[in-house]
Amino acid sequence: MKTEKNSMLKWIVIGVFAIVVVVAGIIIYNNKSHIDELSNQNADLNMTIEERDSLVNEMANTFDEIEENLTFIREKRSQLVLDQAEGKQDQKKVLVADIKLMNEMLEESSKKIDELEKQLKSSGIEIKSFRNKIAKLSESIKQQDENIQVLKTELEKRDYQIAEMDLQIEKMDSQMVVMETDLVVKADSIKNANNLIAEQDSELNKAFFTSGSFDELADNGVLTKEGGFLGIGKSKTIKEDFNETYFTELDKRNTNYFPLFVKKAKIITEHPDSSFRFIEEDNLITYLEIENPEEFWKVSKYAVVETKQ
Known part of the structure; x- marks a missing residue:
C-alpha cells in the first residue's frame, strides 16, 4: 500500500x-x-x-x-x-x-x-x-x-x-546734312550774289580819265574838231568812236585827284563846274580835284582834260 x-x-x-x-x-x-x-x-x-x-x-x-x-x-x-x-x-x-x-x-x-x-x-x-x-x-x-x-x-x-x-x-543727322548742304548752296548763292553785286557795283562806279595836249589826244583817237566854217570856229569834242584804251580806268568812289603839272588845263567832257577845280602851285596846275564825285560823274563816266605845257 x-x-x-x-x-x-x-x-x-x-x-x-x-x-x-x-x-x-x-x-x-x-x-x-x-x-x-x-x-x-x-x-x-x-x-x-x-x-x-x-x-x-x-x-x-x-x-x-x-x-x-x-x-x-x-x-x-x-x-x-x-x-x-x-x-x-x-x-x-x-x-x-x-x-x-x-x-x-x-x-x-x-x-x-x-x-x-x-x-x-x-x-x-x-x-x-x-x-x-x-x-x-x-x-x-x-x-x-x-x-x-x-x-x-x-x-x-x-x-x-x-x-x-x-x-x-x-x-x-540726316536733317543736319540736308541743312548743311542747303547752307553750302545758300552760301555759294550769297557769295555769287555778292560777287555779282560787287562786279555790278564796280561796273557802276567805273570811270575813265585821260589828259594830254590836243594833238596827243587827237592822234590817239580821243578828240576831234567839229563844226566851224573853212576850219574856223571848230570846237574840240570827244570822238564818237573814241579809243577807250587811251583812258586810265578808275573807281570814282575813291579817286578824287588827277596829277597834271601843266601851265594850262581845260576839261573837254561835260562836268558841272561846281563839282571840280584845278589846283595851282608855283604857276603850274598841279592836279585836278573832284570835290563832288556824284555830280562830277553824273553826266559822263569819261573825263578828258586838254593840257598845254
Missing part, C-alpha cells in the same frame, strides 16, 4: 514538472517572439531615424545653398545700375549677363525646392518647421523672380528708348 502511494506521488511530481517545463517553454517562446518583434521594431525605428537624420541633413544643406543663392541675388541686384543714358554697350552686356546669371540661380533654387517637397512627401516624415521653411523660401524665390522681371522690363524699356533716341539722332 505504501509502495503504491510512493509510486503515485512520483508520477504526480513528474507530471507537475512536465507541466511546469511545458508552461516555462511556452512562456519563453512567447517572450522570445515578443523580443524578436521588439528588436525588429527597434531596427525599423533606427532606420527611420537614420533616414530622417539623412533627410534633415540633406534638407538643411539644400536650405543653406538656396539661401546663399538668394543672398547673392539680392546683393547683385542692389549693385546693378540701369543707366543707359550714355548708351554704353559694355555696361549693357554686363547687365544682361548678370540678369541671366540671377535667372539661372533662381531656376536652380526652384528645382531644389521642388525636390525637397518630393523628398519630404515620399519620406512620410512630417516636419512642420521644414514645410514652413520651404514655403518661406518659395515665397522669397518668387519675390526675387518678380524683381528680376522688373529689371528685365526696365532694361528692355531703356533699350527701346535708346533705339528711339538713335532714330531721332539719325534723323537729326
